[in-house]
Every structure is written in C-alpha cells, then in structure tokens.
Amino acid sequence: MRKAQIAALTAASLLVAGGYYGLADALDLVPGPVTVAPMDIAAQPHPTISAPSLPQAQVAGLDPEAPMPSSAALSAMVTSMVADPAMEGASVSASVIDVASGTELLDHSAASGVTPASSNKLLTAQASLSLMGADHTLSTTTVLQGSTLTLVGGGDVLLAEDKGDPTATAGRAGLGDLARQSAEALKAQGVTSVSVSLDDTLFTGPAWNDGWEAGNEAWVAKIQPIMVDISAHHGQGDYPDDPAMEAAQVFRQHLEDAGITVSGEVSRAAAPSGASELAAVSSAPLADILSLSLKTSDNTMTEVEGRLVAATAGESTDFQGASRAVLAQLRKDGFDTSGVTLLDSSGLAKGNKVPGRLLAQILARAAAPDGGTVGRALISALPVGALDGTLDDRLHETQAAGTVRAKTGSLEQSVSLSGVATTADGRLLAFAVVVDGFPAENAWGARAALDNNVVAPLAACGCQG
Structure with missing residues (x-):
C-alpha cells in the first residue's frame, strides 16, 4: 500500500x-x-x-x-x-x-x-x-546596543522552539539555536547580563483584517513577523493571542538557560539603527x-x-x-x-x-x-x-x-x-x-x-x- x-x-x-x-x-x-x-x-x-x-x-x-x-x-x-x-x-x-x-x-x-x-x-x-x-530565505536576528539585546523578526513564522532541523521546512531555524549563538557572542564581549527587546516592526498596521468575519480567529492568527511554528496550530483553533511575544518569551528562556542573566520583562521596540548584529538563523527556502x-x-x-x-x-x-x-x-x-x-x-x-x-x-x-x-x-x-x-x-x-x-x-x-x-x-x-x-x-x-x-x-x- x-x-x-x-x-x-x-x-x-x-x-x-x-x-x-x-x-x-x-x-x-x-x-x-x-x-x-x-x-x-x-x-x-x-x-x-x-x-x-x-x-x-x-x-x-x-x-x-x-x-x-x-x-x-x-x-x-x-x-x-x-x-x-x-x-x-x-x-x-x-x-x-x-x-x-x-x-x-x-x-x-x-x-x-x-x-x-x-x-x-x-x-x-x-x-x-x-x-x-524560490531560493529566498528569511532571517531572524539578534542585535546589541549597550545592554539591550533585541530580537528582530524577519518574517519567519515557522521557528522551532529550540533546536532547528536543517532538513525540515517547519522548524528549519530554531529560537534555541539563536539564543545560544547570541549567548556565545555576548560572553565573547564580556557581557553576561542584558535586557531583551522584541522588534516586530517589519509589519505595520492592524494584525487583524476588518474584512474577516467573527469566528475566523480559529482559522488565522494575528499577522506578525515572528512566530513559533504557526503551522502546528493549523486546523486546531488554538492560535496564541500574541504569537510574536510568545516567540520572544521562548527566546528569553533559552538565553537564560545559556547563562545570560535577563533583567526585567521583554519589551517591544524597534532595533536601534546603530545596533550591531550578534547572531542569525535562516528559514527554509521560499519554495x-x-x-x-x-x-x-x-x-x-x-x-x-x-x-x-x-x-x-x-x-x-x-x-x-x-x-x-x-x-x-x-x-x-x-x-x-x-x-x-x-x-x-x-x-x-x-x-x-x-x-x-x-x-x-x-x-x-x-x-x-x-x-x-x-x-x-x-x-x-x-x-x-x-x-x-x-x-x-x-x-x-x-x-x-x-x-x-x-x-x-x-x-x-x-x-x-x-x-x-x-x-x-x-x-x-x-x-x-x-x-x-x-x-x-x-x-x-x-x-x-x-x-x-x-x-x-x-x-x-x-x-x-
């Protein structure tokens, strides 16, 4: 069969x-x-x-x-x-x-x-x-300015919670991998404590379309440029209330697990123009x-x-x-x-x-x-x-x-x-x-x-x- x-x-x-x-x-x-x-x-x-x-x-x-x-x-x-x-x-x-x-x-x-x-x-x-x-990929990055580490969403909404799988489409890039790479780069600079910010400003305007009828919340999430594998929720009717912030919280936990102290709660802010890139992970190809x-x-x-x-x-x-x-x-x-x-x-x-x-x-x-x-x-x-x-x-x-x-x-x-x-x-x-x-x-x-x-x-x- x-x-x-x-x-x-x-x-x-x-x-x-x-x-x-x-x-x-x-x-x-x-x-x-x-x-x-x-x-x-x-x-x-x-x-x-x-x-x-x-x-x-x-x-x-x-x-x-x-x-x-x-x-x-x-x-x-x-x-x-x-x-x-x-x-x-x-x-x-x-x-x-x-x-x-x-x-x-x-x-x-x-x-x-x-x-x-x-x-x-x-x-x-x-x-x-x-x-x-068809070969275009999406990068999720971290940048540092001062003591603020910013997680920057680049449109990948299939991120693995922890380790990425280089053979997969959903979960090709992993938030755990990104956190560990970031932690290594921070330690190399002598930094062991940061605050974490989320930059989800790639997308603007409402995250919900006025043309969608009530009840469609079961069939589509709020539209944001960074999410933990959103395809896992398809057909389940259980989309997170704030997918981007959920991803940021997952990243924060992995960063702490990698030995970096994180002060305060995750905030939302655009990455400063002068911030330097620390680490990046890439999605599967667009095709x-x-x-x-x-x-x-x-x-x-x-x-x-x-x-x-x-x-x-x-x-x-x-x-x-x-x-x-x-x-x-x-x-x-x-x-x-x-x-x-x-x-x-x-x-x-x-x-x-x-x-x-x-x-x-x-x-x-x-x-x-x-x-x-x-x-x-x-x-x-x-x-x-x-x-x-x-x-x-x-x-x-x-x-x-x-x-x-x-x-x-x-x-x-x-x-x-x-x-x-x-x-x-x-x-x-x-x-x-x-x-x-x-x-x-x-x-x-x-x-x-x-x-x-x-x-x-x-x-x-x-x-x-």
Missing part, C-alpha cells in the same frame, strides 16, 4: 518535471458548514486515506499534437455542474486554457470577478516567487515554505507571505500594502488584473473578487515548458489529488487521483478549484472554476458537483467532439 502511494507521488512529480501536471480540485479546511452528503466521491469528514488506483498508462511528455478537447465538451461539463441543485443561485467564473498553445478553450464568464476563497492564495504565491525568488502553506491552505502563512511581498516592493507592510504589492507584481509579470478586488492575501475575506481567467492564466504559464523556476515551484507546491494536502480526501477512484495538482478554496457560500490537468488524450490544460452564492447549507453538495461534473470528467476527457 505504501509503495503504491509513493509510486503515485513519484509519477505526479515526474509529470511536473515534464510539463504534465494533474488536474486539481479540492476543498480547503476553512470556515463554513458542511451539511450535505457528498455525491459519488469517496470523501468523509475524517477519512481513512488509501492509495488511489492510478491509470495504467502515463503520458511521458508535453505533446502539442495530442488531441485538444472541444470547447463545446468543456462547456457541457460546466453546464452540468451549474444544473446541480446544490448550485442554486450561484455565480460561476470558469476558464480552461490549453497550455501548449495558450488558447482559452472555455470562457464561462471568465472575466467576471467572483469570491475565490483560498484560490486567492495563488495570486500571493505567484507574486512571492516572482519577486523574491518549500509555499509548498507547506499551499498544500495545507494555511491562512496565516499566506498573509505573512503577502506582507513580505509588500516589504520587498517598498510598499506599506499592512493588508492594503500587501494587496497593492501583489497586484503590482502580477501586472509586472504581464497578467491582466482587471476585475480583481483584493482585501487580503489568503482569501478569507468574502469581499475578494478574482476572475477565473486570471487564476487559469497564472497556472497555464507556470505549467508551460518555459515556466521556469517560478512555475516549477508553484505547480509542485499544489496538493496532489487523493494523496496529500487539501486534496487527500477527494477524487479517489477517478482518473484524477494521483495526477491532479490544484489549489482548493471554500467559504460558506464559495468553492473554487484551480489547477492543471492532463486529459486522457494527453493534452495538458490549466483550469479554474470559481463558484459563489449558493445557499450555505449546500457547501458540501457544491463541492461534490464541482468534483463530479468538472474535475473528474476533465481528467478522463477524450472529448474532441
């Missing part, structure tokens, strides 16, 4: 390297009622995951001569989805793009902005990778961080990524600045952002509006042979159907299982699926389907309608006529 699952992952990864990526469609673990039973998809609230049955024949490379699906056939899939009773009253923006030619094969209100839920994260991921680079945040649809991590885009671009490092910076980078990359309203980076705000076409275009470029490092990092960060992330409990026993890579999205009245698919005929397609406005009690049924009527048929498509 384990070997079959590993083989499935290996096959999916080889498809990425060759330009073939699986079709993606999944639901995020984000707020919203789930009350309608799934249709014919093997998904349970607490599923027992088994390896999918993969197709026997696997396509081995991007073939521009492979038969192309007809627009009529693709349109019929969306029409079938919309006709499902769970979709009553919904607005749909959908686009399917042939990766080899760049031709849009399906335009179902593709230019209309619709609430994208967590498919919104694709905009942030594209901007982050394009602006900062790995994005893989973790996209596969699990982590809202906090994505909001931090948006703020880092703003900081790199010279924008204000608040919610508004992050939105401006992300959209500016997308335009710089040649994407049309018409119809976009961006209130946050994660997609929690119902006021976000994103056209399906923009999502499909981002994925089509990433999946193309000339997508480069940015494209490879983006596509490989997406969940794999029936295997991992927010797709682990979906698309079992379909041709999409093990071949799909996609970003999921869900709010109470919104579902979205944005990814890449290789048809049964071997044609590589990028797609996005964004649905909003169905009754809240239909959330589960809407997800099932999307899976059954669009995603699974697209992966099985031999539909030229």
Whole structure:
C-alpha cells in the first residue's frame, strides 16, 4: 500500500518535471458548514486515506499534437455542474486554457470577478516567487546596543522552539539555536547580563483584517513577523493571542538557560539603527515554505507571505500594502488584473473578487515548458489529488487521483478549484472554476458537483467532439 502511494507521488512529480501536471480540485479546511452528503466521491469528514488506483498508462511528455478537447465538451461539463441543485443561485467564473498553445478553450464568464476563497492564495504565491525568488530565505536576528539585546523578526513564522532541523521546512531555524549563538557572542564581549527587546516592526498596521468575519480567529492568527511554528496550530483553533511575544518569551528562556542573566520583562521596540548584529538563523527556502502553506491552505502563512511581498516592493507592510504589492507584481509579470478586488492575501475575506481567467492564466504559464523556476515551484507546491494536502480526501477512484495538482478554496457560500490537468488524450490544460452564492447549507453538495461534473470528467476527457 505504501509503495503504491509513493509510486503515485513519484509519477505526479515526474509529470511536473515534464510539463504534465494533474488536474486539481479540492476543498480547503476553512470556515463554513458542511451539511450535505457528498455525491459519488469517496470523501468523509475524517477519512481513512488509501492509495488511489492510478491509470495504467502515463503520458511521458508535453505533446502539442495530442488531441485538444472541444470547447463545446468543456462547456457541457460546466453546464452540468451549474444544473446541480446544490448550485442554486450561484455565480460561476470558469476558464480552461490549453497550455501548449495558450488558447482559452472555455470562457464561462471568465472575466467576471467572483469570491475565490483560498484560490486567492495563488495570486500571493505567484507574486512571492516572482519577486523574491524560490531560493529566498528569511532571517531572524539578534542585535546589541549597550545592554539591550533585541530580537528582530524577519518574517519567519515557522521557528522551532529550540533546536532547528536543517532538513525540515517547519522548524528549519530554531529560537534555541539563536539564543545560544547570541549567548556565545555576548560572553565573547564580556557581557553576561542584558535586557531583551522584541522588534516586530517589519509589519505595520492592524494584525487583524476588518474584512474577516467573527469566528475566523480559529482559522488565522494575528499577522506578525515572528512566530513559533504557526503551522502546528493549523486546523486546531488554538492560535496564541500574541504569537510574536510568545516567540520572544521562548527566546528569553533559552538565553537564560545559556547563562545570560535577563533583567526585567521583554519589551517591544524597534532595533536601534546603530545596533550591531550578534547572531542569525535562516528559514527554509521560499519554495518549500509555499509548498507547506499551499498544500495545507494555511491562512496565516499566506498573509505573512503577502506582507513580505509588500516589504520587498517598498510598499506599506499592512493588508492594503500587501494587496497593492501583489497586484503590482502580477501586472509586472504581464497578467491582466482587471476585475480583481483584493482585501487580503489568503482569501478569507468574502469581499475578494478574482476572475477565473486570471487564476487559469497564472497556472497555464507556470505549467508551460518555459515556466521556469517560478512555475516549477508553484505547480509542485499544489496538493496532489487523493494523496496529500487539501486534496487527500477527494477524487479517489477517478482518473484524477494521483495526477491532479490544484489549489482548493471554500467559504460558506464559495468553492473554487484551480489547477492543471492532463486529459486522457494527453493534452495538458490549466483550469479554474470559481463558484459563489449558493445557499450555505449546500457547501458540501457544491463541492461534490464541482468534483463530479468538472474535475473528474476533465481528467478522463477524450472529448474532441
């Protein structure tokens, strides 16, 4: 069983390297009622995951001569989805793009902005990778001036409490390591007693978005530039009240354990401009961080990524600045952002509006042979159907299982699926389907309608006529 699952992952990864990526469609673990039973998809609230049955024949490379699906056939899939009773009253923006030619094969209100839920994260991921680079790392440092040691947050919110793990993404850098390095540097200067200050001024403005509804505290932490591994709280509803100060207190304890006397309580203040750096620890590369945040649809991590885009671009490092910076980078990359309203980076705000076409275009470029490092990092960060992330409990026993890579999205009245698919005929397609406005009690049924009527048929498509 384990070997079959590993083989499935290996096959999916080889498809990425060759330009073939699986079709993606999944639901995020984000707020919203789930009350309608799934249709014919093997998904349970607490599923027992088994390896999918993969197709026997696997396509081995991007073939521009492979038969192309007809627009009529693709349109019929969306029409079938919309006709499902769970979709009553919904607005749909959908686009399917042939990766080899760049031709849009399906335009179902593709230019209309619709609430994208967590498919919104694709905009942030594209901007982050394009602006900062897949190999970009984040430094957490300490600086000294006089007898004050300042812990400076640099955007790493995956810090280990003690020792870092150089092979891990979450916990690559450790607060204990930073404290011990700082203690050694202090002792080398003859300093054995300090006061400790926290500099979390990299981010400005409110730590909470006014566009997020009450109750979302269970799904996102306050947005600050330093935290003890915040991914450990994902889906648990137990985010700390002040993540940055929690990290500072952990650091303080390790500093004392390393033989440095700390006077008073940890204060908050920007590091003095003339302070000298004592020690630093570095995060995993951005590509790995994005893989973790996209596969699990982590809202906090994505909001931090948006703020880092703003900081790199010279924008204000608040919610508004992050939105401006992300959209500016997308335009710089040649994407049309018409119809976009961006209130946050994660997609929690119902006021976000994103056209399906923009999502499909981002994925089509990433999946193309000339997508480069940015494209490879983006596509490989997406969940794999029936295997991992927010797709682990979906698309079992379909041709999409093990071949799909996609970003999921869900709010109470919104579902979205944005990814890449290789048809049964071997044609590589990028797609996005964004649905909003169905009754809240239909959330589960809407997800099932999307899976059954669009995603699974697209992966099985031999539909030229």
